[in-house]
Structures are given as C-alpha cells and as structure tokens.
Amino acid sequence: MFKKVKLIVLGLALAAVQEPVLAQKATTQTKLVEKVTRKGSELVIPYEKYVLPNGLTVVVHEDHSDPIVHVDVTYHVGSAREEVGKSGFAHFFEHMMFQGSDHVGDDEHFKIVSEAGGTLNGSTNRDRTNYYETLPANQLETALWLEADRMGFLLDAVTQKKFENQRSTVKNERGQNYDNRPYGLVSEKVAQALYPYGHPYSWTTIGYLEDLNRGTLDDLKNFFLRWYGPNNATLTVGGDVTPQQVLKLAEKYFGSIPRGPEVKNMKLPAPTLTQDRYISYEDNIRFPLLQLTYASVPAYHPDEVALDCLAEILGQGKTSILYKNLIKTQKATSASASNYTSELAGQFSLSIMPFPGQSLADMEKAVREAFTEFEKTGVSDDALTRYKSSAEANAIYDLSSVAGKVAQLAAYQTYLGTPNQLPRELKKIQSLTKADVMRVYNQYIKGKHAVVLSVVPKGKADAVAKADNFKVDPTGYKAPKDEYEGLKYVKAKDNFDRSKRPASGPNPVVKVPPFWTDKIANGIKVIGTKNEEIPTVTLYFTLKGGHRLEAKDPTKAGIASLTAAMLNEASEKYTAEEISSQLDKLGSSISFGSDADEMTVSVQSLVKNLDATLALLEERMLHPRFDQTDFDRLKKQRLEAIANQSTQPTVVANNVYNKLLYGEGNIMAVPVIGTTSSVQNITLADVKKFYQDNFSPSVTNLVIVGDTEQKKILPKLAFLNKWVPKPVEIPTQATNAGIDKTKIFLIDKEKAAQSEIRIGYIALPYDATGEYYKARIMNYLLGGAFSSRINMNLREDKGFTYGARSAFSGTEYAGPFTASAGVRSNASDSSVVEFMKEIKRMRDEGVTDAELAFVKSAMGQSEARSYETPIQKAAFLNNILRYDLDKDYVTKQNQILQNITKAEINALAKKYLPYEKMNILLVGDKAAIKPGLEKLGYEIVELDTEGNILKQTSAIPESTKQVNLPMEDTKRKKKKSKNTEKTGPAVIRTF
Incomplete structure (x- = not known):
C-alpha cells in the first residue's frame, strides 16, 4: 500500500485546480507538456513536465533554498505485476538494481553517491518501485548518469553470484522484518484472506520464501525487459537546479535508451466477501491482536477522503470512539482504525490489543458496539473541523524538504498521469461534508463482511475471537497471459563515452543557518533561527536529567518517562481529550518525552495559530492536572509494555547489552521505562514530587526554528517567566562495569x-x-x-x-x-x-x-x-x-x-x-x-x-579450538554495499 498524502489548507489562499500549460505532442523531440507556477500564497508545488521521444516523463521542481538536489526515478511496477508462484520478485529486482551495470562497477552506485556527499535508497510497494538520491547540487549530472546506466545497461552486469547474494539478503530481510518480528505476518495473512487467490494484492511485497527460492536469473532478466523501459518510468528532479539544466542532461543520458513494451494500467473489481472470514495464527507475543479489515476504495477515489475521516473518528487519537471505549477504560493497550489505499484497492482496518483479562471475542463485540455508537452520534462539526485542520498542517509540513515535494510529484504523475494533484486533493478535503462520511460508512462498512484476524500467543489457539472458517481456495483461478514472451535486450547507441564518469561542478556554498541567542530571566537558554520556507514554527525544549535523575532512587526507575507521559494528559483547565481536540483544530502538536539524559517538550504550529498553541503549551507545562485515573491507566500500560519486551528480540538485546556494559548499581543498566518492580513502586505522589523537584527552567534549553523573528517570538513566550526556577542536582555517573576479557x-x-x-x-x-x-x-x-x-x-x-x-x-x-x-x-x-x-x-x-x-x-x-x-x-x-x-x-x-x-x-x-x-x-x-x-x-x-x-x-582449550579468533583477514573481492532501513508491510526499502 502506498503512502497517501492527506492534505488540506484552511485559512490560506487556496490553490485552485490549475489547468496546465500544454504543448503540442511530439514524437521526434522533447517538448514542454505542462508547466505549473505558484500564484500568490497558493499551496502548490511548481514544476515543469516534459516527455522524451522514448516515453520517459521528466518532471522538474526548481527550489534554490538549499544547495541540494533530489533525484527520483519511479517505475510503474510493483508486486502487483508479479505472477502466482513468483511473489517478491519486484522487490528482489530492486535489490539487483544496486549491483552494478555496464559502466558502473559492482555496488559502485552507492559508493559514488556516498563519496559525493549524498544519500540514496530504493523502495518497492504493490504498485511501483522507486530509486532516489539526495546530493549536493553540483552532483546532479552524476546522479542522472548513474540512474540512466542501470535503466539502459543493467543485464550484462548481472551474474548468478550477485543473484544468489541478493536472494540471501532478501530472505534475511523477510526474516528480520516479518518472520522474526512480533505481529510481522499480519499483513500477509490478511491479504491472503481478503483478496481472491491470484489477485495481485493477495500476497505481500516481500513475497514467500519458497517463491524467492524458485526464481531464476532468466526470470530476473525478463522482469527487467518487461517493466523497466523509459516509457514506464518518471524521472523527477527537485532542488537547486533549472528545468533547462535537467532536461539537457536527461536527454543526454536517457534519451537514447529504447522504449520498452507498452504497459497498460490495471483495473480490478473490489473484493467481495459473502461472510465474515475468521482466520488466526500463533505468534511469539504477549498481547493477542484482533484486526477487522473491510474492502474499501483505491487511492484517489472520490470516497477516499471520507473514509480517512471516518477512520479518524472511529480510532485515531484521544477524541476517537475506540480510545474512549477501550483505552480510557483500560480494556485495551491499543486500539486504532486506518484506511490504507493502493492503486487497485483499499483496506479499512480496525486493530485492538486487549489487556490480559479481556478476550478477543470481547474486543470484536466492542468494535461492533463502536459502529452502533457512531450510527447514533454521527459526525460532529468538531470532528470534521479536526480532520480538515490537522490535514492542513500535514500538507505544509510535507513541503519542508525537497525530497518530500519530489515524492509527491512522482507519485501523482505515476498513478494519475499529472503531477498537479495537490490542489485537487485540497479541494476534495475542503468540500467534505458530514453526510459524505455517513454515506461511506453505510456503503463500505455497515452490514459488510470483514476479514477478522486473531493473533494469539503460542500455545493459546483457543484464545481466538472465533474459530477459523476460511482457507485459501485456488479453484477457478486462471493464470493471466504470458507477459514475458519474445523480449529482447537492445542497448542504447550513443555519441559519447558513457564509461566516463561526469565531472562535478563547483562545490556548492554551504551556509550554516544564522542564529540568535538569548536568555529568559528564570534561566532558560534560548537559541533560534528564522526559516521562511514554510509558515510554521517549531519549539524544542530539553531539560537536563531524564533517566539519570533516577539514580537518586533506583527503586523507582522509569519515573521520568512516566512523568512525561502524565504531562501529555490533562491540565488543570482541560481534559486530555479537550486538549487533543483543540490541537487538532489548530493543526498543532505538543508532546512530552524522556530519554537517558533529558526530558523533552516538542511543539509544532502553523504561524497563524501559534498564540493559541502556546496557550495550550502553558496549560500542559505549568498546570498539569496529574489525575489519578490517568496515572492508573498509564501505569498499567507501562507494566504491560515492560512484560511484553521479553517477546521482542531486538529490545531484549538492547536492554541486556546495556546491563552488561554499565553493570549493577548504574542507572544506565536499567531500561528508561523502568522494570516491573520499579514501576510498581511508583505512586502519583512520586510523579508530582519528581515534577516539582526536576521540571525546572534552570536546566532548560529552548530551540526555536520557524517563520518568526527573535523580537516577535520572545514576547509570546512571556508566560515562561511564571515558571519558577529551582536547583536540580544531576547525579554523578556511577562506575561502569569493567570487561576483563571478551x-x-x-x-x-x-x-x-x-x-x-x-x-x-x-x-x-x-x-x-x-x-x-x-x-x-x-x-x-x-x-x-x-x-x-x-x-x-x-x-x-x-x-x-x-x-x-x-x-x-x-x-x-x-x-x-x-x-x-x-x-x-x-x-x-x-x-x-x-x-x-x-x-x-x-x-x-x-x-x-x-x-x-x-x-x-x-x-x-x-x-x-x-x-x-x-x-x-x-x-x-x-x-x-x-x-x-x-x-x-x-x-x-x-x-x-x-x-x-x-x-x-x-x-x-x-x-x-x-x-x-x-x-x-x-x-x-x-x-x-x-x-x-x-x-x-x-x-x-x-x-x-x-x-x-x-x-x-x-x-x-586452545588445542581443541576449531576457529581461533581473532582471525587473520582472508582475501575477498572488494565490494561496496548498502545498509538497512526499517520497513513496514506496505513499502519495502532496500537499505
């Protein structure tokens, strides 16, 4: 499922849906197809769009605010183009695209980008695969040379050895992010049950191990020839460049690459279920999970926005029905709703993890009761305003980086054929009504059947919500026509030497942001810089101490983290739900946290709503309610989270590793969230005292970044002078554990x-x-x-x-x-x-x-x-x-x-x-x-x-060792590699 862009602007001069500047179609030369510019304060991403004679679409966004360039090549092929029995191939192929091409050595792609001061990655989802780099602007030509070489000159550099190596890497990726991760198979099980056998969404992008083992080198080559032609790709470039500069280089490096076979968009009917499909599996988990999934609509469907709003009302944030009924009442440790959309279909899901003592059957009943409650209460004016206002902030924050803007343009062009979708998305959300939300509920959820998944701890198969009643049935499946017959590899013919790496232009002038410093009378040190690129302000407070303060009384370790959690709850004047509602309507956020060395307060706001946001900040920082009911709920959640850590290998490794390094008697040997015994010892009175003793301006730094100036922002922070300073003693670090030998x-x-x-x-x-x-x-x-x-x-x-x-x-x-x-x-x-x-x-x-x-x-x-x-x-x-x-x-x-x-x-x-x-x-x-x-x-x-x-x-004993460490280095081929990035079930990234 690809990531939707949920967008809205309220109170801004809105971008109307612009009619693009059109040029005549050309088959022998490149001509301008569209040009979109910003008028006044419109929220729009300016760009120029071209199409080369070989079908490659080129989109350029000019932004000279920073001396960087972001290059994205998106191919309109993902796991939905795979065949039954060959799942995971689109993602596997993405890995192969980093293994060298005719003019770029093994794994040199990454080395070249990294050496140039850049970063790169690639990702695959159901519907597309993209490759991208962010580099200093003088490296633009190098980036385009690299991307063009693997588009047009890949296959002769592909070897069986590389193929097997990357097959092993992908299998490790599946093990790390799916098989060895709690709840890692949820998306796979739901996909199998929701979609008919053979439907391109009935398997996940990572694929099955047996299918990965079945693939051959010829399969890989055919996949490249079928889907990786320039006519199935969009090159999007944004940053410190000009359209003329990008177009000239695109024509040079991509223009001679031959067209590939034509690629037609797919369109499939929504899956239909004749009954609720109950499925389950056992996992190494503490909390069972219930997930109900309904078939919804594809991305950019007219009803998508209304379903997004419905998901927010049902299960997103402290104003939602599921939060009120299940989390607030301590029946569930988490409860949420979401509407995921992909190119061919969508999934509306509700997920709940109950506390011990609550069954999955109880949780299913609670979900259905939430539906009934929604039918009675409907959509309030406040709920509609919250949804629209929070999306306004999302739209603006998404424009804070050139990579974010390029990603939007590339996605819009790939799926819709035009990059100019942002104004249309804004208009759809602005026109959303309460009736629209009720209509989509009645059309897609009420009375409809769902996939009901139970994930239960190993050995507790009887804890499912209801006995399984569904098995995958391949009966009636007919394989589609062969897409790979008669494909030929034809290389580009050039009038220049592609083996010669382009020279870099002059190094860009990098300017450290100018900043100002100040100090508030009560001791807060302030540093700030003006950033006019987007109309937002970010405030970041840090208070020295955090987990280290707990060395004073290790029997109550975790109190700093628990205090921060309490500060995210009610104030003296407002409930937590009321604060959450007001923040959503402002498009703002305020969050408290704590780590090993500090407590933190993070604030984000639109400039126009800064005063109202700061008023809420004052409430939370200086007037917390510290309600006993909130404390009891958070403490219970914390104790269950600690108990749940034993099921998570990564968390176990990190916690025990720290204990080995720091040793008994050192607070750093204890997890930041505490232990079962230490958290059980904490009372609400302890939290109040910890706040009174340690939450002080005397140990506070404040960073301010945004579209404001020192003389404007400091008077707005006058309320901080009410914060009375007190001395805070940071304990000296205890002696770390020694290591006598490995x-x-x-x-x-x-x-x-x-x-x-x-x-x-x-x-x-x-x-x-x-x-x-x-x-x-x-x-x-x-x-x-x-x-x-x-x-x-x-x-x-x-x-x-x-x-x-x-x-x-x-x-x-x-x-x-x-x-x-x-x-x-x-x-x-x-x-x-x-x-x-x-x-x-x-x-x-x-x-x-x-x-x-x-x-x-x-x-x-x-x-x-x-x-x-x-x-x-x-x-x-x-x-x-x-x-x-x-x-x-x-x-x-x-x-x-x-x-x-x-x-x-x-x-x-x-x-x-x-x-x-x-x-x-x-x-x-x-x-x-x-x-x-x-x-x-x-x-x-x-x-x-x-x-x-x-x-x-x-x-x-030495005489019996089979491996005598440390070993001498052995000769091996020098290769360059990629690294890892966390992945989710929807989008899989290579590194």
Whole structure:
C-alpha cells in the first residue's frame, strides 16, 4: 500500500485546480507538456513536465533554498505485476538494481553517491518501485548518469553470484522484518484472506520464501525487459537546479535508451466477501491482536477522503470512539482504525490489543458496539473541523524538504498521469461534508463482511475471537497471459563515452543557518533561527536529567518517562481529550518525552495559530492536572509494555547489552521505562514530587526554528517567566562495569529465525572537535557508512544479514561503541567471526589511502544536506546549546576532517577498538546456535531475558579450538554495499 498524502489548507489562499500549460505532442523531440507556477500564497508545488521521444516523463521542481538536489526515478511496477508462484520478485529486482551495470562497477552506485556527499535508497510497494538520491547540487549530472546506466545497461552486469547474494539478503530481510518480528505476518495473512487467490494484492511485497527460492536469473532478466523501459518510468528532479539544466542532461543520458513494451494500467473489481472470514495464527507475543479489515476504495477515489475521516473518528487519537471505549477504560493497550489505499484497492482496518483479562471475542463485540455508537452520534462539526485542520498542517509540513515535494510529484504523475494533484486533493478535503462520511460508512462498512484476524500467543489457539472458517481456495483461478514472451535486450547507441564518469561542478556554498541567542530571566537558554520556507514554527525544549535523575532512587526507575507521559494528559483547565481536540483544530502538536539524559517538550504550529498553541503549551507545562485515573491507566500500560519486551528480540538485546556494559548499581543498566518492580513502586505522589523537584527552567534549553523573528517570538513566550526556577542536582555517573576479557553472552529465543548480535564496550563522551569526532571518522569506514567494511562483509559478501553497522554513541557521558546486526540463525557463529575479524583488521592494519580519500569526500560534502528542514536546523542549534559549542564548530570539524592523516586514524583504531575486551551478546535459538558458538574459543555465559546468569561455560582449550579468533583477514573481492532501513508491510526499502 502506498503512502497517501492527506492534505488540506484552511485559512490560506487556496490553490485552485490549475489547468496546465500544454504543448503540442511530439514524437521526434522533447517538448514542454505542462508547466505549473505558484500564484500568490497558493499551496502548490511548481514544476515543469516534459516527455522524451522514448516515453520517459521528466518532471522538474526548481527550489534554490538549499544547495541540494533530489533525484527520483519511479517505475510503474510493483508486486502487483508479479505472477502466482513468483511473489517478491519486484522487490528482489530492486535489490539487483544496486549491483552494478555496464559502466558502473559492482555496488559502485552507492559508493559514488556516498563519496559525493549524498544519500540514496530504493523502495518497492504493490504498485511501483522507486530509486532516489539526495546530493549536493553540483552532483546532479552524476546522479542522472548513474540512474540512466542501470535503466539502459543493467543485464550484462548481472551474474548468478550477485543473484544468489541478493536472494540471501532478501530472505534475511523477510526474516528480520516479518518472520522474526512480533505481529510481522499480519499483513500477509490478511491479504491472503481478503483478496481472491491470484489477485495481485493477495500476497505481500516481500513475497514467500519458497517463491524467492524458485526464481531464476532468466526470470530476473525478463522482469527487467518487461517493466523497466523509459516509457514506464518518471524521472523527477527537485532542488537547486533549472528545468533547462535537467532536461539537457536527461536527454543526454536517457534519451537514447529504447522504449520498452507498452504497459497498460490495471483495473480490478473490489473484493467481495459473502461472510465474515475468521482466520488466526500463533505468534511469539504477549498481547493477542484482533484486526477487522473491510474492502474499501483505491487511492484517489472520490470516497477516499471520507473514509480517512471516518477512520479518524472511529480510532485515531484521544477524541476517537475506540480510545474512549477501550483505552480510557483500560480494556485495551491499543486500539486504532486506518484506511490504507493502493492503486487497485483499499483496506479499512480496525486493530485492538486487549489487556490480559479481556478476550478477543470481547474486543470484536466492542468494535461492533463502536459502529452502533457512531450510527447514533454521527459526525460532529468538531470532528470534521479536526480532520480538515490537522490535514492542513500535514500538507505544509510535507513541503519542508525537497525530497518530500519530489515524492509527491512522482507519485501523482505515476498513478494519475499529472503531477498537479495537490490542489485537487485540497479541494476534495475542503468540500467534505458530514453526510459524505455517513454515506461511506453505510456503503463500505455497515452490514459488510470483514476479514477478522486473531493473533494469539503460542500455545493459546483457543484464545481466538472465533474459530477459523476460511482457507485459501485456488479453484477457478486462471493464470493471466504470458507477459514475458519474445523480449529482447537492445542497448542504447550513443555519441559519447558513457564509461566516463561526469565531472562535478563547483562545490556548492554551504551556509550554516544564522542564529540568535538569548536568555529568559528564570534561566532558560534560548537559541533560534528564522526559516521562511514554510509558515510554521517549531519549539524544542530539553531539560537536563531524564533517566539519570533516577539514580537518586533506583527503586523507582522509569519515573521520568512516566512523568512525561502524565504531562501529555490533562491540565488543570482541560481534559486530555479537550486538549487533543483543540490541537487538532489548530493543526498543532505538543508532546512530552524522556530519554537517558533529558526530558523533552516538542511543539509544532502553523504561524497563524501559534498564540493559541502556546496557550495550550502553558496549560500542559505549568498546570498539569496529574489525575489519578490517568496515572492508573498509564501505569498499567507501562507494566504491560515492560512484560511484553521479553517477546521482542531486538529490545531484549538492547536492554541486556546495556546491563552488561554499565553493570549493577548504574542507572544506565536499567531500561528508561523502568522494570516491573520499579514501576510498581511508583505512586502519583512520586510523579508530582519528581515534577516539582526536576521540571525546572534552570536546566532548560529552548530551540526555536520557524517563520518568526527573535523580537516577535520572545514576547509570546512571556508566560515562561511564571515558571519558577529551582536547583536540580544531576547525579554523578556511577562506575561502569569493567570487561576483563571478551566473552559471549547468550540469551535463548526458541525457534527464532534470526539472532540479534551486539558487540562493544563503554568508549567515549561526545566531543565535537576532539577524539570522539575523530573516532567517528574512523568508524565511518569500519561500520558507519553503507559501504563500510562490516556491512560489505556481512551483507554483501556473505549474505548473513539485511544490514550490519557500528557506531560510537557518547553524550555528556561516556557512551558505548557498538557493532550490531540481526543475522540469520544458521550464520550466527560465522557472523561473530566476521564482526571480530573486521574490528581486529581495522585496529591492526588501519585504513588505506583510498579509504582516507573516500571518508574526506563523503563526510565533507554531506554537509550540504545538513540544514534543510526545520528538524535538521533544530538539531544543529540544540547541539550548540547542549554542548556549549563554539559558533564555528562546524568549520573546525571540516578542517579536522580535511587535515586528518592515515596515521591519526590508525592510532584511533588502536586506542578505541579493544577487541580483546568487548562483550559479545546474542539473542537467538540456543539449540541451533550454541554448538557453533562453542567452537569459537570464547567463554559462554547463558542469561535470561533480563540479563540474569543461568549458566557459565569455560572457554574451550586452545588445542581443541576449531576457529581461533581473532582471525587473520582472508582475501575477498572488494565490494561496496548498502545498509538497512526499517520497513513496514506496505513499502519495502532496500537499505
């Protein structure tokens, strides 16, 4: 399912649906097809659209606010174009597009973009696949050269070895994000039951393992020839460019690529269910899940907006019916509704996780009672206003980055044939009525049948809402016609040498945002910068302390986080629901949080609604109600969340890893949300006292970024002077646990498809221009870059993982160096070998001349991407205040980077990579992985999920070791790799 853009503007001069400037069609030359410009304060994305003679659509958005360019190539092919028995192929093919082409070496695509200071990725959903880069603007030609080469010159560079390697990577991805993740198979099970057998949405984009195993190299080549022609693609470029500049380069690099076979849009009827289809499966979870899914409408359907509004009323936020009936009453830990749409169909879903003591049958009854309640109460004026106003803010925030604008233009063009859809979406939402919402409820939900999925803990099959009554039936399925017969590979013929990488233009001038500083009388330090690109203001408060304050009384660990949660509830004047309603109507947000070192307050507002938003901020910050009912509910949710952590391998690994590093008696060894015993000890009186003692302006920094000036914003913050300062003592850091020698710590997660690995020790505190910064330069090559040694080895060379990495993560306090990955279970011991080998090789051998040049170029040029969005600007300014940095610290960092020598980096590796004194933690299936780990020669300590010792095994004597670590490096092909990014069931990204 692709991500919808939910948009509205109220109170702005609205963009009418513009008629594009049209040009005559041409078959032999490129001509302008559409041109859209902004008039006044319209909310519209200006662009020019061209079509090349080979069918490639080119869309250009000119934006000179930052010296960057974003390039997106979207192919109108996703998993919906796959065949039965060959699921997952569109996404698998996306991986192959990063493995080199005729004029670009193996995995060099990523290396070139990274070295140029850029970032890149690719993603696949049901309906399209896209590839994109964000780079300094002088690298535009390089980006287009790279994208054109894989569009027109891929297949001769594809080998069986690359094919098998990426097949392994995709299988690891499925294991990490689906099979080994709680509730990871929900989307797959629902798709199988909602859509008829053979329907292109009846499988998920990741595909089935057996289908991935079945695919051949010829299948891959045919897939490319059928769907990857320029006439099935849109090239969208936005940023510090001109349309003429982009068009000239597009014609040069893409113009000679031959058209592919014609691609026709698909259109299928909505699925129909003759009865409710009950399905279920068992999972390694604590909370059972109930999900009801109804067939809705495709994206951009006239009824989509009304269904979105209906979902908000039923199950989104504190004003929704499900929140009021189930969460507020402590019957469920979560309850939500959503309307997902894709090109061919949509799904309206309601999902509930009940607290223990509530059955899934009870939850199904509660959902149906919520429908009845909605029928009686209908759609209020407030509900309609909330939906429209919050969408206004979404529309504006989506325009904060050139990548966001390009993504919208590309999606609109791909699905609708015109990039100029934003004004139409605005108009649809503005014209939405209460009657529209009731009509779609009656048409698509009331009395209609649903897929009712129960996910229950293993061994509790009888806990389902109702016995299964549905099985997939292939009867009557007829395979579509063969799309792949007679395809031929024809390469472009050029009058220039494609093997020659384009030269970069002059490096863009990167300007650190100018900023001002001030101090409020009660001690709050303020830093701000003006950002006129969008009419919004962001405020970010940080209060020193957070989890570290709990060292004063560790028996109540988690109180900082629980206090922040309470501040998100009622104030003295308003209930939490009333505040939520007012914020939605303003299109604003206010949220409190807490982490290891700080409590935070984040505020976002449209400029026009800033005064009203600040009035609500004053209520929440300075006048919290601290209601006993709210506290009881949040405490119950917190205790259940802590208990649920034992089912999540990633969380178990992180928590126990911290316990090993920091040791008993150190508050950092305790999770930020606390433990069962510590949270049980916390009372409402404790929360009130923690707030009174520690929530103080004396330890507060405030960052302001937005379309405002110092002299305008500070008077609006006068209410903060009512905040009385008090001294807050931050406890000194306790001694960290020592590591006498490297050991393996093993936690059993029975039948786990993957093992989570953490390797490291306590290293360095943050220092912007000292050894911490220099160590990060060294680590960029070891495990910080997508093309780092660790990721290249474990992912690209060995196929053990979907992604591996390492990092230094210090703050004011010394933080850990950590190498980590989720690896397939049967490669657990081998992955430990490769991790330690790369750490040892970096320490003992250092870096090469080529690596030194690479890191200087990559980290140096990436600064052009550092200050584009309000969030990026706020992070930059927050660092200055938090660490008391010089105003020119970025300049100093650049000087350090450009002047650092191989000898310095090698010395840092010797100093900060003590491979003989690191903890190695694995969370995986002990029965499967322990025999291999025992052969590595390390002492093995078995732990439970809370880090308590269960069993300790001495190291195998040297004479019997089969693998003597650390191993000497073996010769291997030098390749560059991609890294990982979290994925969901709808869109799968490559890295």
